[in-house]
Amino acid sequence: MKKIMAYLTKDKYASMFDIVVSCDSGADVIATYTSVEEATIQEVVYGLAFTRHPRDIKNGMIFIGGSKVPEAESILEEVIKVMNTIPEVLRASVVIDPSGAYTTSAAAVVKIMKAVQALNLENPKAVILAGTGPVGMRIGALLSKENIQTRLTSRSLERAKKACEDIKAKYGFEVEAVEASDEEGIRRAIDGCEIAITTGPPGVRLLPKKIWKSSKLKIMVDANAVEPYGIEGIKVNDDLTSRNDGLWIGALGIGNLKIKLHRKLIERAFQEREIFTLEKVYEIVKTL
Amino acid sequence: MKKIMAYLTKDKYASMFDIVVSCDSGADVIATYTSVEEATIQEVVYGLAFTRHPRDIKNGMIFIGGSKVPEAESILEEVIKVMNTIPEVLRASVVIDPSGAYTTSAAAVVKIMKAVQALNLENPKAVILAGTGPVGMRIGALLSKENIQTRLTSRSLERAKKACEDIKAKYGFEVEAVEASDEEGIRRAIDGCEIAITTGPPGVRLLPKKIWKSSKLKIMVDANAVEPYGIEGIKVNDDLTSRNDGLWIGALGIGNLKIKLHRKLIERAFQEREIFTLEKVYEIVKTL
Amino acid sequence: MKKIMAYLTKDKYASMFDIVVSCDSGADVIATYTSVEEATIQEVVYGLAFTRHPRDIKNGMIFIGGSKVPEAESILEEVIKVMNTIPEVLRASVVIDPSGAYTTSAAAVVKIMKAVQALNLENPKAVILAGTGPVGMRIGALLSKENIQTRLTSRSLERAKKACEDIKAKYGFEVEAVEASDEEGIRRAIDGCEIAITTGPPGVRLLPKKIWKSSKLKIMVDANAVEPYGIEGIKVNDDLTSRNDGLWIGALGIGNLKIKLHRKLIERAFQEREIFTLEKVYEIVKTL
Structure with a gap:
């Protein structure tokens, strides 16, 4: 029986990246x-539900992609709303990864x-520089879930606060909003932190050596x-x-695990019916 | 050799329902x-015709889907027009099921x-309540083809007449147009009938018990x-x-056979080149 | 591992012709x-590059199709521009055939x-009638590459000149622009030529018998x-x-080899990473 993915996005095109990873993880047919x-x-939800025997529903799945996270999450809400109107056994898996x-x-x-454990840090504090984007916010939520006290910065305090409120509303975790619009602000933001994550735009240096060299930062991401990368001295393959004296993680260091995880999610989605929050x-990336 | 379906519709999207059924019936690739x-x-017609050896043309087919029957039928007309300009052996199968x-x-x-036969009814009469939609009209045509005298109702006599004229023009069969805009109209419409079919919109009761209990209706569909279903007392799985004292058929009773038929049509379309009128x-559903 | 084709066009639809040929030549999934x-x-270029191990990049490819050659070539330019920003081993094959x-x-x-060789013609001259379209221009370029002195006609000298300039700019080969707007013009254009190719619109006769019978034309294409075909007396299957006393080649005579070549290009594109100029x-069609 063919494994069918319904690919949903408000963008004009399906991501080629997502298509290749999906095909490599078991999807036979992708309906965009x-x-x-x-x-x-x-x-789409009905089409995956009412065409196959309940035992075969797992051979279909929904992937919500695209470039804009809020749009993708509003699609997810609608998917869940529709799924709640049909029997549980007829609900296909849903992966969302805009x-x-x-x-x-x-x-x-x-x-x-892993770095925290390797370095034996106790109660480390983290700061996410330029953290109001979708990746920064979710890193904040997950660090907080791991009981790491976390700050999230923006050049605008208002935007930082908005992001932290959204994290709280969406995931129930607390992250502290901090303004960091200049060198002085960044110094204040990283003060007392062992972990710094930069999630700024491509090609923008957020953390030059002159700032981090006098800090207690150990884990740099x-x-x-x-x-130029977000942190001076980091390599993309770190x-x-x-x-x-610390452990550093560059964009490809994250990226390689990210793809492995992406593949695993699609494989899992075709094995068990679930919504991958x-x-x-x-939880799944921890098993890889 | 891959089995390729060209999916044509004037809608903005291909139906997920159709895609799943097509994949489950042999289609390897669906070009929408x-x-x-x-x-x-x-x-599309040329692309399926001039790319493969005549013996392989049957590994391609056209499916005309979508939500609007007249649009789908105008696509079919155009497909046939183009097919008539190319050699018969190069014409792929066409299934239409908007x-x-x-x-x-x-x-x-x-x-x-089957119910008529099981109940041994002789010369039964049928009424299709709210029958001006695409399903109601085609039920009328096929009942008439089976020599069952059939009425088709609408709240507007004019719309009922239009539907019956369309049936006559399209399929050559006679169906009687009847107005049924209130309880009294429905009583008159079902009078003398052994068979009632309700093809109204979802969630609208057309035939309450107080009306059918005093009728001679035996077959309820x-x-x-x-x-609430169209007929009081019916179950969707009937x-x-x-x-x-009769035999009743609910929406899923029809629906299960409908999917089986849908699958069979796609399988057949990839086996023999024909247009599935x-x-x-x-004729095919009778063999299932 | 699935063979994935990214199909790029500025047209509203992917060509069914291209889809069938691609599926028949190894493509498992076509993302349009x-x-x-x-x-x-x-x-798209990144998606094919950064999702798979370098040794697997050849299982992806880009096909640039559509009805308009300049649009397709501007897509190719952009593809090459993006590819130049990533490591060579990550660049998938590109076939362009609008x-x-x-x-x-x-x-x-x-x-x-082949005809030139079979007829033992020495230093033959060629004329491409109505040659300003994409096929005519490329025939001109390739004949010139084969050191055959070639003329290209249009009803407008200006358009003929423009086409020849484009050939020179794009491929570096010389073709002579000639006006041929009436019988007399065509007579002058074919004068001294052994080879005539007609690349006019469908159903338009460019070379009637009364013109070619008094010429020295041997190879008619x-x-x-x-x-009516472009040349009086030719058969589409020639x-x-x-x-x-010559060798004639009709549209299907070319077309059959063209499809074989089209298939070969897709197969090759999935075997070795290259841009098929x-x-x-x-070079490839010469090996078929």
Whole structure:
């Protein structure tokens, strides 16, 4: 029986990245629903539900992709709403990973926790610089879930607060909002932290050596794969690499695990029917 | 050699329902042509014709889907027009089933004929309540083809007449148009009938017990899968179920056979090159 | 591992012709990017590059199709631009064949060269009537590459000159622009030529018998598959067929080799990573 993925996004195109990973993880046929609207979502959920025997429902799944996380999450809400109108056994799996935000943040945090353990840090504190994007926010949520006291910065305090409120509302975890609009702000933000994560835009340096050299930072993590990287001195391939008495993790160090996780999610989705929430994704990455 | 389906519709999306059933019936690749225009239809027919050896043409097929029957039938007309310009051996199969109207009506009528036989009814009369939709009209055509005198009702006599004229024009069969806009109208419409089919919108009761209990109706058929069902007392899973001295057929009773038929059509389309007209579809459902 | 084709076009639909040929040549999954824009091209190139091990990159490829050659070539330019930003080992193959122009012209010229050899013509001259379209221009380029002195006609001298300048700019080969707007013009254009190729629109006769009978033309080639054909007396199935002391080649004579070539290109693209330029395509058709 063919494994069928319904790919939903409000973008105009399905991500080639997602398509390749899906094919490599078991999908035989990918039906793309781009620029998707509410009415279509019901037809997709029903189409996966009412065409096969309940024991075969797991050979279908929904992947919610695209470049915009809020749009993807509103699709997820609608999917869940429709699924709640049909018997549980007829509900196909749902994976959501717009911009790779779920898998990237889960991969980053599992790497960080390995570093914390390796360095034997007790009650470390973390700061996410330029953390109001989808990856930064989810890293914040997962660190907080791991009981790590976490700050999240933005050049605008208002935006940082908004992000932290969203994290609280969405995931129930507390993250502290901090303004960091200049060198002085960044110094204050990293003060007292052992862990720094930079999730700024590609090619923007957030943490120069002159700032981090006088800090107590041990674990340095950068999500930026385009030079100059977010942290001075980091290499894109750093993967718990020993630097400056600490362990550093570059964008590809995260990225390699992220792809492995992405593949695992699709495989799992075709094995058991479930909705892969951020927390479920994080549980899975810990097993890889 | 891969089995390729060209999926044509004027809708913005291909139906997930159709995609799953197609994959489960042999299609390896589905190329969707949504919001399709006339010019594209020629390219599709030619593309299936001029790329493979005549003996392999049967590994391609056209499926015309979508939510609107008249649009689908205008696509079919164009497909046939283009096919008539190329050698017969190069014409791929064509299945048309917008909104599942062809398969649903064929499945319903074959069930009705089984009930007629089981109950040993002689010259039964049938009424299709709220029958101006695509399923109701095709049930009317097929019942008439089976020599069952059939009425078709609408709240507006004009719409009922229009539907019966369309049936006559399209299929050559006679169905009587009847107005039934209130309880009294429905009583008159079912008077003298042994068979009632309700093809109204989801969740609308057309035939309450107080009306049918004093009638001579024996075979009760409802195409509505959302409660309240079209007929009081029917169950969605009724499948020639004995009730009130008759045999009743609910929406899933029809639906299960409909899916089986849908699958069979796709399988057949990849085995022999033909155009699956309503009457051919009806011949096939009789063999299931 | 599934063989994945990214199909790029600025047209609204992927060509069914291309889809069937691609499936028959090894593609397992075809991801279509229609009405494609620049920003999406980068995502496609990256998606094929950063999801698989370098040794597996060859299981992905880009096909640039559509009806308009300049649009397709601007997509190719963008693809190459993006590919130049990533390591060579991560660049998937690219085949470009809008309107079948690359494969058709390469197939036509290889047929012509066989005829030249069979007839033992020394330093033959060629004329391409109505040659300003994509097929005519590429036939001109390839004949010139084979050191055959070639003229290209249009009803407008200006358009003929523009086409020859484009050939020079794109491929570096010289073709002579000639006006041929009436019988007299055509007589002048074919004067001294042993080879005539007609690449006019379907159903338009360019070379009637009264013109060619008094000429020294030996090799007659017509790309027009709709009657009346471009050359009086030619048959669509002519394939180096002896006529009038020469060898004639009709549209299907070219077309059969063209499809074989099209298939070979897709197969090759999944075996070795390369960009299939017109000249590479021509080298390949010579091996078939």
